Amino acid sequence: MSGVSGSAVDAPGASLGDAVGLPERRRTPAQAARGVVEHAARALGPLLLTLAVGALVLAATGRNPVSVYHLYLLQAAGSWPLLANTFSAATPLLLTGVGTALAFRAGFFNVGLEGSVYIGALATAWVGAGLSGVSGPLVASGALVAGLAAGAAWLLLPALLRTYLAIDEVVTTLMLNYVAIALTSYIVLYHLLYQTIGNAQTRPIPQSVQLSPLVPGTTLTVAAPIALVLVLLYGWFLRHTRLGVEVRMVGDNAGFAAAVGFSIRRAALLTMLVGGALGGLAGGCVVLGVTHNFTSGFSTQPGYGYSGIAIAVLGRNSWFGVLLAALFFGGLASAGGVIQLFGNVPIALTQILQGTLMIFAGVQFVRFHRRRRTLARGQAVPAMREQEV
Amino acid sequence: MRDPRPASPVDTRLSGVHRRDRPAGGFAVTDIWKRFGALQVLEGVSLAAGPGEVHALVGENGAGKTTLVRILSGLEQADAGSMEVAGQLLPAHPSPRRAQEAGVGLVPQHCEVAPGLTVLENLALGWERARLGVFRKEESESFATATARRLGFSFEWDAAAESLGFAQRQRLELLRLLWRDSSVLVLDEPTTVLTVGEVDALFGVLRSLAAEGRTVVLITHKLEEVKQIADAVTVLRRGVVVGLVSRAELDVRELARLMVGDVSTPAQRGASTEAGAPRLRLVGIETRATSEGARPLHGIDLEVCAGEIVGIAGVEGNGQRELCDVVLGLRRATAGTVELDDQPVDRLSVAERRTRGVASIPADRMTEGVNRDARVWENIAAPAIAGGRATRLGTIRRRPLRERARRILGEMGVRAGIDAPVRTLSGGNTQRLVVGRELEEGPRVLIAAHPTRGVDVRGIVFIHEKLLDLRQTGCAILLVSADLDELSQLADRVLVMFNGRIVGGYTPGELDPAGIGMLMTGARAA
Numbered sequence: 001m002s003g004v005s006g007s008a009v010d011a012p013g014a015s016l017g018d019a020v021g022l023p024e025r026r027r028t029p030a031q032a033a034r035g036v037v038e039h040a041a042r043a044l045g046p047l048l049l050t051l052a053v054g055a056l057v058l059a060a061t062g063r064n065p066v067s068v069y070h071l072y073l074l075q076a077a078g079s080w081p082l083l084a085n086t087f088s089a090a091t092p093l094l095l096t097g098v099g100t101a102l103a104f105r106a107g108f109f110n111v112g113l114e115g116s117v118y119i120g121a122l123a124t125a126w127v128g129a130g131l132s133g134v135s136g137p138l139v140a141s142g143a144l145v146a147g148l149a150a151g152a153a154w155l156l157l158p159a160l161l162r163t164y165l166a167i168d169e170v171v172t173t174l175m176l177n178y179v180a181i182a183l184t185s186y187i188v189l190y191h192l193l194y195q196t197i198g199n200a201q202t203r204p205i206p207q208s209v210q211l212s213p214l215v216p217g218t219t220l221t222v223a224a225p226i227a228l229v230l231v232l233l234y235g236w237f238l239r240h241t242r243l244g245v246e247v248r249m250v251g252d253n254a255g256f257a258a259a260v261g262f263s264i265r266r267a268a269l270l271t272m273l274v275g276g277a278l279g280g281l282a283g284g285c286v287v288l289g290v291t292h293n294f295t296s297g298f299s300t301q302p303g304y305g306y307s308g309i310a311i312a313v314l315g316r317n318s319w320f321g322v323l324l325a326a327l328f329f330g331g332l333a334s335a336g337g338v339i340q341l342f343g344n345v346p347i348a349l350t351q352i353l354q355g356t357l358m359i360f361a362g363v364q365f366v367r368f369h370r371r372r373r374t375l376a377r378g379q380a381v382p383a384m385r386e387q388e389v
Numbered sequence: 390m391r392d393p394r395p396a397s398p399v400d401t402r403l404s405g406v407h408r409r410d411r412p413a414g415g416f417a418v419t420d421i422w423k424r425f426g427a428l429q430v431l432e433g434v435s436l437a438a439g440p441g442e443v444h445a446l447v448g449e450n451g452a453g454k455t456t457l458v459r460i461l462s463g464l465e466q467a468d469a470g471s472m473e474v475a476g477q478l479l480p481a482h483p484s485p486r487r488a489q490e491a492g493v494g495l496v497p498q499h500c501e502v503a504p505g506l507t508v509l510e511n512l513a514l515g516w517e518r519a520r521l522g523v524f525r526k527e528e529s530e531s532f533a534t535a536t537a538r539r540l541g542f543s544f545e546w547d548a549a550a551e552s553l554g555f556a557q558r559q560r561l562e563l564l565r566l567l568w569r570d571s572s573v574l575v576l577d578e579p580t581t582v583l584t585v586g587e588v589d590a591l592f593g594v595l596r597s598l599a600a601e602g603r604t605v606v607l608i609t610h611k612l613e614e615v616k617q618i619a620d621a622v623t624v625l626r627r628g629v630v631v632g633l634v635s636r637a638e639l640d641v642r643e644l645a646r647l648m649v650g651d652v653s654t655p656a657q658r659g660a661s662t663e664a665g666a667p668r669l670r671l672v673g674i675e676t677r678a679t680s681e682g683a684r685p686l687h688g689i690d691l692e693v694c695a696g697e698i699v700g701i702a703g704v705e706g707n708g709q710r711e712l713c714d715v716v717l718g719l720r721r722a723t724a725g726t727v728e729l730d731d732q733p734v735d736r737l738s739v740a741e742r743r744t745r746g747v748a749s750i751p752a753d754r755m756t757e758g759v760n761r762d763a764r765v766w767e768n769i770a771a772p773a774i775a776g777g778r779a780t781r782l783g784t785i786r787r788r789p790l791r792e793r794a795r796r797i798l799g800e801m802g803v804r805a806g807i808d809a810p811v812r813t814l815s816g817g818n819t820q821r822l823v824v825g826r827e828l829e830e831g832p833r834v835l836i837a838a839h840p841t842r843g844v845d846v847r848g849i850v851f852i853h854e855k856l857l858d859l860r861q862t863g864c865a866i867l868l869v870s871a872d873l874d875e876l877s878q879l880a881d882r883v884l885v886m887f888n889g890r891i892v893g894g895y896t897p898g899e900l901d902p903a904g905i906g907m908l909m910t911g912a913r914a915a
Binding site: 242260 | 756771772777
């Protein structure tokens with residue numbers, strides 16, 4: 001496992017295809033091995049540290065870390081239905097992870113997918129429950145498209161501010177998350193309220209519009225393969241399309257990208273809007289496949305969009321890394337609830353593990369961010385010229 | 390021995406940063422071996438220089454010069470060999486800090502500054518004069534000012550370091566070595582970006598530092614400079630020392646022969662062709678100053694015809710970079726127009742201008758010339774991909790692009806795989822890659838900014854021939870260079886920039902260096 005992930009995150013620009021498919025790579029086996037180990041260490045380091053912290057907490061509270069972790073593993077992947085639940089929990093995370101990774105790869109710190117998740121979920125719930133007299137799958141598709149569009153539209157403003165006025169997207173997108181959470185709560189409460197069970201909820205999605213489980217008794221729906229395909233598409237997009245190369249070149253070295261004719265503005269708009277769309281889709285998939293309505297404040301602990309940031313950072317913006325990180329988070333989430341019931345392990349431990357992982361991801365994020373500041377203030381100055389005009 | 394360094398009000402009292410008991414310079418590295426992957430870079434290289442000596446280290450690109458001094462500075466680890474500085478043995482793999490403390494100081498080829506810090510903070514970085522952990526700004530500044538004045542430098546200490554031009558960054562690096570009181574000063578190709586006057590000034594400084602008992606090691610390609618300053622020369626070829634020559638027996642032709650194995654003849658300018666129709670015209674270009682320290686341009690009028698090379702001379706930082714940006718489309722003018730083939734292109738993007746035949750060899754190849762993280766072939770293919778000339782329905786046609794990259798590497802004599810990250814290429818090979826890429830699509834207008842900076846003798850001849858060939862095919866070339874010889878060899882006429890304006894011009898041979906220097910320094914209008 002570690003070897004595979006190592007070469008896959010051979011960022012930037014490199015990925016699995018080149019590592020195995022092309023004979024002319026001139027690296028000695030020793031070099032290649034060292035590279036793999038280095039990448040694996042960097043990718044898996046936060047994960048191992050997190051498990052170590054969790055083990056300390058478990059040992060301190062008189063539990064055996066090995067048996068608890070074993071229990072986690074069993075509950076996350078011990079049987080087909082359990083694995084299906086893990087995949088189901090990972091589905092929105094795959095989407096937010098890849099949506100965040102896309103912007104990060106271009107060097108833009110779009111951390112606003114949490115907001116897109118809420119807006120997209122509400123749009124999907126509204127369309128999904130509001131249309132009648134049309135065939136179910138058609139409504140479902142329309143509802144997902146509505147979620148996608150709403151998610152993208154939500155980030156249009158920060159994208160434009162970033163592109164044309166060079167206003168830091170970290171601040172605008174982060175703040176808009178809170179606006180989105182509050183705004184959707186307000187809309188549900190005052191305009192779309194159906195019932196209040198704990199939180200305000202919209203009218204339920206009709207059975208015919210809901211995404212039906214692929215594995216009976218689980219919440220694994222067609223959304224999972226869609227998310228998986230989108231993650232694979234992301235890897236292909238970066239390597240094989242003009243826009244994908246643009247994203248990478250702008251992310252690596254904006255000055256160079258501008259000088260050879262790539263458009264920094266286009267990369268910023270594209271990655272932030274598509275990221276928002278993926279966030280909206282994630283929210284829509286949760287509504288149609290899991291909750292079957294919009295519940296205000298549904299994306300908490302730690303939030304699909306925020307988890308997406310951790311997943312993108314831990315996955316180092318590679319498709320494969322995002323896949324692994326999303327599955328790990330999905331496994332934690334799906335196993336955590338069950339273990340609380342049967343394993344005498346409080347859900348708090350799952351939250352500790354998630355939180356610790358976010359912290360270590362945050363450390364990498366800060367390192368990344370610092371590099372970006374260096375780029376923006378020093379080397380990538382020419383890239384900014386375009387935006388001053 | 391009398392301490393030749395001027396007394397300073399601060400140093401002895403402070404934190405051991407300045408050790409007054411440091412013996413004079415001198416170092417010896419013995420039988421150094423180093424391998425990078427499959428490439429044996431150094432094969433038992435030995436190099437020694439005594440106190441007060443200026444020692445030149447010459448060799449082609451890839452000969453191993455930079456690797457050798459990086460090992461001495463602790464930035465690379467030798468596979469085998471021993472190092473001694475000022476009579477003291479260094480550990481086999483010293484940390485950079487350990488090497489610095491032993492007295493080794495390196496001025497790298499590409500001088501970097503820490504952005505966000507002031508010039509003074511950059512100078513002190515890592516070796517701050519502090520008491521109880523508090524940076525002593527006043528004392529530091531007075532020492533820095535005194536040292537700078539001694540070397541004939543002047544700095545705005547509180548300015549943002551990233552606003553410094555290349556020559557100033559280099560002076561800052563040199564000053565930093567004195568800040569650390571280094572006894573062995575290693576300069577990696579320090580003159581590549583300097584004008585004639587600046588080189589003379591630098592050499593004066595190096596001479597006086599050597600006279601203080603320090604050892605100066607100078608890596609260079611320019612044999613005339615070797616003749617000018619070196620007490621002894623070590624010639625490196627493909628990782629092996631092929632010659633050690635003292636000043637008395639120094640002969641430039643012999644050095645060149647040792648370096649390259651065979652002496653190439655300098656490029657000969659082709660017969661002057663009839664200049665064709667104007668390809669590039671700038672009329673009344675004005676730009677404004679920007680926050681990052683761009684120099685505003687004022688009333689730039691310029692015309693380059695087909696089959697013509699127009700040189701731009703000037704001290705770096707007088708608007709040459711901004712001029713190139715305006716032509717390429719990276720910077721918009723606030724007034725005036727840029728025309729290609731008599732068509733205004735002010736509103737066209739970089740990609741659109743490139744599609745119309747504009748190509749650019751940028752001054753700073755590491756940041757604007759290549760994406761160091763991407764692969765060689767992607768770097769070569771980038772303009773074609775950006776311009777949509779290598780794509781089908783938005784997807785990249787990889788096979789032809791990879792083939793083309795392979796061909797260009799062959800033509801340019803770059804020994805590297807097309808899948809290697811550009812990061813792994815040497816500076817000279819990187820420049821060859823950039824030149825090969827920009828010439829590949831048969832440009833109608835070429836902006837060539839310092840196209841041979843940091844390239845070895847053979848590479849210079851090669852690139853000059855390429856430019857002259859291109860001129861024969863009718864390309865209009867705007868050649869920006871700090872090297873007056875290069876301009877004289879290549880340009881049909883030369884314009885001199887000073888302070889954002891074109892202050893004069895000459896045809897090669899018409900003005901003597903002194904006259905050009907007067908123009909470049911604003912001492913005289915044409």
